[in-house]
Amino acid sequence: MSQIKQKENLTTSIPFQDLKDSFTPFANLETKPEQGQIIIASTPFECLKDLPVPILKLQCVLHKHEILICGGYEQRACYSYNTLKHEYKFICEYPSEVKLDGHCVVKLVDNNNDNEITLLSFGGHKYKHTLVMKYVSVWSNGNDVNKSNNYNQWIPFTDNNNHIIHIGRDEDDYQGMRAVVGGSNNHLLFITYFYNISVFDLNKFQFIKHDALPIKDGIFYHCFVVTSENGQYMTNTNEKTNKKKNNEMLLFYKRIGLSIEYNEGNNTFQFHQLPVCNNMASLYHSSCVCINDFVLFFGGYGWKNNKYIVSKSLHKYSISKKTWATPEHTLPIQLYDCFGILNEKNTHIHIIGGRNDKDIPALTHIKTKVSIWMDASQLVLSFHISEFFCTKLINAQMNLFIQYWIQIFKIKLGWINEFNKMIIKYVRGFQLLMVLQAHNDAVSSVRFSRDGRKIVSASHDKTVRIWDVASGKQLQTFRGHTGQVFAATFSPDGRTVVSCSSDGTIRLWNINAGREMMKCVKYLNGIWDVNFSPDGKYIVSGLQDSTIRLRDVHSGIETKQLLGHSKDVLSTQFSSDDKIILSSSNDKTINLWNVESGKILKQFKGHSDCVTRAKFSPDGKFIVSCSLDNTIQIWNIETGRGWKILKGHSKYVTDVKYFPDGQTIVSCSSDNTIQFWDVKSEKNIQKLEGYSNSVKCVDVSQNGNTVASGSTDCKIRIWG
Template sequence: MDRTDIKTAESLDLTDVAAPFEILTSLPFSLCRTQCVSYKDEILMFGGHLKRDCYSYHTIKNQYKIICSYPKNVELHAHCVVKLMNNNPNEINILSFGGSEFSKRHTLKMKYVSVWNDNKEIGIKSEKKNRVNEWIPFTDNKDIPYLIGRNQDDHRGARAVIGGNNNNLLFITYYPEDIDVFDLNTCQFIKHDKLPIENWIRCHCFIIKTENNLSIIKTKKKKHELMFFSQSNGLSIEYDEENNIFQFHKVRVCTSIKSFVFYGYVYINDVILFFGGHDNAEVGATREIHKYSTTQNKWTKSEHILPIALSDYVALLSEDNVYIHILGENDGKKDTGTYMKTRLTEWIQEETEIERQWITEEEEKIKIEEIKIELEKIKDVNIEKWKKKKEIEMIIEYWAHSLFINVGWIQDFNIIILNYIL
């Protein structure tokens, strides 16, 4: 690859960044809220916020080529794109949907054949015969155009994954707190439910544990396991396909990411990596990186940070699982898009000393949160019954052992102790 097209983190004068991020050739347009799919040596980019153009980035040639554009009557507002199952190694099928009662709804499909195919004659024949590399209406079994979503459904910022015993089920999570199961074979919604969460959702994290990661629950009645994260809400979701039932289990979200949304994320080897995020408040976009182990139920905050702060991220793995590609809009620069990559192996290593210290601090914060919850439960009970020397000593001991935690926590300890002794 031509070195003139790549800038390392060091060349950006970011001396506090040790992770080997590479800043790649500038994007052809700002990819705010783009949707991407990996395919062989390509990263396919399907539009963005009010941007209809679709591109292919060749990871070896370090070049872009336009694929096509969405139809002119389609307005993209945080749409959703998923890769459908296909046994043909020379093409992939793509599904795109989005919209709401406030913006025009669309459901389109594309059969993609590489635009980098050197055999142009074969490519032209295939394109004319099969209508490849263009968006066409998604149709039902009667070949009638079909729109995914009810009139009241708001799919702006929705997230979707493919699953099911036959990979025919589309799981969709969307605003404000909804989850649907759509059968792609019959073009019917077969399940609707409400997520047991506290905040509305958009541009969140939603993954399915795949058989490749050995995370499907192995029972005679196969169940499928999904995970959901948005701000302070975390859920492990079990779907019983035979009985068409959801079961929800709450998962704790670490303190340093619980205010954020709009992060990029990837799932590999039972680990979810979270890159950046935006809290729509004072902090804005963050450069922090977090890791969540789905098997150990453990959070880790990386000692490394992103080279630059981005908002409206998308992150995805290369098809060979070697690189993580991260695309987004520069925070505060609406006309600038940034594209970077990093090796996956950098993020699945053992914790460093700094990261282990963060884990210890986080455990202390968990204890504090648990005490606060207990205090809320007894606030209507005669507090005199709870004035025990041993309990107060326990609070003070937590305080003494946690002095290395951010000074802002001192006020929390004061509140806890005052609730006991006043």
């Protein structure tokens, strides 16, 4: 490609004016464009004033109401775009010896002077550079930049002793690398390039970590974003910052999707695979913007059916749901090597520069409202669903799905929100992430910690074990029970585990100390279930002798017995306000108890066999139960009556749990399956098969993204 000539006031050579004739008017547009803006008809984009010069592979940084354009491929000129005045101003040029090819620019410091920031530029292909700029707004009234203080010019990056610092080893190819700033004091620079990730300490002026990414193909010009707000730029160290020990980042490139977690305390990385979008798998050099819970991708180029293409498509990834969607609208032109950036108030996305489908560097500068892309009504289902989940959808389910859509559409304006909630369950599905092995007998109980980072398991092998969810590593093993352990759960503060066993004891384990801290008086009969009260002050347990017992956590003293069941009490749970206890029993009944009086408030009958589990819904208005009669039932607490019956398991249903949204239920069974149910439709929406043994227990993390299950095959499986 020929070198691009640099001119400060270059006139438009590739205008957007010819785009307007190819679209029909935008019917709902009420506002008039400001001077220098063109509304691109029938799309949600506005065309802004063209760039002073064509720029591709550019880097941009936000400073208040300015977008700082910091050079691009073979283009050393830097400009400030004023988002209020819709005008550009020249800032400076990179030094003549610097050749820009795939560099990166990040904002380091918001200085005490509100009008001043510091930028770091580094990287490139054969000719790496490391430069900084102290930027003072070129839009300030009466602004006189003091060149003697090196304002608004690129100078070498130096340490506190004025020694020149180079970021990047000789062997590192930094073309198209991407970097973000994070750390507890926003002092760490995370750099991703080809097969690697490195951490550079901006306070120590040195690398502190080099690691290999778990990928087979090299990456460049990829998407790399921080998921935490404080990772966007480095703040003044005098300001209060969110001092997180863990930094979470996302990386996407073609068929690569990674969640990257860096633990600052022990200087280690953890990597997790993320779903990728099939429609983006063949695209290079797309642009991306991270907006709260979403990452929005623009354009790109690649090959499809052996034909070179430049895309105008947009794709949207939900961080919390780990799902992809394709917006209905597209870019007004085919584009790649552009840059996407949010404005100061996060109300608009600016897309700047790049190349068009003729490989011509563009003067493109368009913007779009963030609200358009965050509105569910602008989204359509992305049909590149994983093959795994497609095979699970049957025609009857899809018909239900479409009928529900049509029904809601006729009833209310907000139909799309309900539709999208339902659609996510179909599109996303749960897939096996890992298998945890250490128990040597059946796993009878699995429970997540409140933060979802740990799992505690109980087993017939007489042990209680704690696991790290992210890595799958076993963290601790508690031994002391002399019989099968039926249940174990974390205390609300996550510091203690309580367990119960066929040996007739309840034991409390101190997680930090790694030892037993209390053993409650041994009963003559075994104990089936145990749980903490939400305030962490009491323990409730269900015994084989048909009683429910309450104990004070600190003293271990039994404070109350609840009498009313005629057979074994199989499950117990406190209500969220600590005032009610829910129990289920071998006597086929479910009871609600007043904690203070010890009396039965309501009793639910309807199962024809033992009720193995009963759990409150998240809002406390319903109960879900499962039974050896192969059914799941939902009960209305206010009316005291059965509400719905879910049928689908062919054998005993051993455990059941609501998702946090209250709209989905997960169950497991001795038919060797885990099944997911939509509460409203009463339909099975996914079935996880492949077990060779009975699935005895299941739990859902508090964010609803992860499911854990335990089986008689001695294994714990993590699904996500």
